[in-house]
Amino acid sequence: MTGYHGQRAFLSRILHEGAERLGVSPVGDVVFGWRDRTIGSAADRDGGRFWIRATGEHRDWTRNEAWTGNRDAAGITGLPKPDLIASTEWYEEPVAISVELMTYVPDRPCSPTAELTEAFNVPDVWWHDLRSALDSLTSHPTGRGLRDADAWVRDLERLYERPINLPAPTLGTEHGDLHWANLTQPRLWILDWEYWGLAPVGYGAALLYLHSLLVPETAARVWEVFADLLDTPTGQVAQLSAAAHVLGRAHRVDDYPELQHPVRRHAMRILSRGGRG
Numbered sequence: 096m097t098g099y100h101g102q103r104a105f106l107s108r109i110l111h112e113g114a115e116r117l118g119v120s121p122v123g124d125v126v127f128g129w130r131d132r133t134i135g136s137a138a139d140r141d142g143g144r145f146w147i148r149a150t151g152e153h154r155d156w157t158r159n160e161a162w163t164g165n166r167d168a169a170g171i172t173g174l175p176k177p178d179l180i181a182s183t184e185w186y187e188e189p190v191a192i193s194v195e196l197m198t199y200v201p202d203r204p205c206s207p208t209a210e211l212t213e214a215f216n217v218p219d220v221w222w223h224d225l226r227s228a229l230d231s232l233t234s235h236p237t238g239r240g241l242r243d244a245d246a247w248v249r250d251l252e253r254l255y256e257r258p259i260n261l262p263a264p265t266l267g268t269e270h271g272d273l274h275w276a277n278l279t280q281p282r283l284w285i286l287d288w289e290y291w292g293l294a295p296v297g298y299g300a301a302l303l304y305l306h307s308l309l310v311p312e313t314a315a316r317v318w319e320v321f322a323d324l325l326d327t328p329t330g331q332v333a334q335l336s337a338a339a340h341v342l343g344r345a346h347r348v349d350d351y352p353e354l355q356h357p358v359r360r361h362a363m364r365i366l367s368r369g370g371r372g
Contacts, residue, residue, distance in 0.1 A: 138196070177198045236268075240291075267293070297325055301325060303317050
């Protein structure tokens with residue numbers, strides 16, 4: 096499992112073994128996820144089209160909620176998301192392997208990267224459907240995620256190394272990784288539910304807004320759709336938390352070489368105004 100080619104060969108092998116266990120046949124090109132953590136492919140069974148996704152992690156790293164995120168999300172209904180049909184797990188010590196079979200989404204991602212780099216145009220109904228889906232998700236009951244509202248502010252004060260004049264946020268259920276590669280067009284689907292759980296209300300909107308900053312007209316549209324969530328004390332916590340996520344990735348693994356600069360400026364504007372946005 097070491098090295099670029101070794102990791103991809105490993106993922107390809109477990110994808111095909113998982114497909115055999117689940118009774119499907121992978122077809123077409125494979126898609127590798129962020130940092131080659133996952134692999135996915137269309138799959139066929141008796142003329143039906145599905146999506147199969149495989150990943151492997153050191154067993155010690157499978158104790159976090161992300162490992163079961165897609166399976167836990169199977170209980171979320173009424174949203175435009177793929178359904179989990181079946182899954183299988185096995186161990187090749189010290190590695191745990193998970194393969195999931197889901198409904199197939201024919202629509203394409205809005206962007207090949209998490210951050211948007213080109214103008215994005217969809218009809219108003221797309222934005223309406225996105226807002227409705229996130230509003231519906233907010234009230235879905237869950238024990239996933241950080242449940243201590245005060246801890247969100249304490250963590251931000253530690254990360255930004257300064258006091259933050261904001262109250263404890265209102266928490267709701269959020270997707271946790273809402274960016275442009277996890278949304279589709281022309282029809283809206285919300286993909287990749289590994290990280291969903293409790294967060295400050297508007298955290299998904301804040302992530303999407305920050306991932307739009309390289310395309311100002313789209314960023315303005317995201318703000319317009321979600322202004323009532325973002326322009327609140329809880330929305331400020333959500334934005335600072337989302338910015339900390341982006342900046343943390345940029346620092347740790349050199350992600351977001353261009354996006355990190357406007358995100359940092361945006362976070363500093365919020366902080367300089369004492370949390371008033």
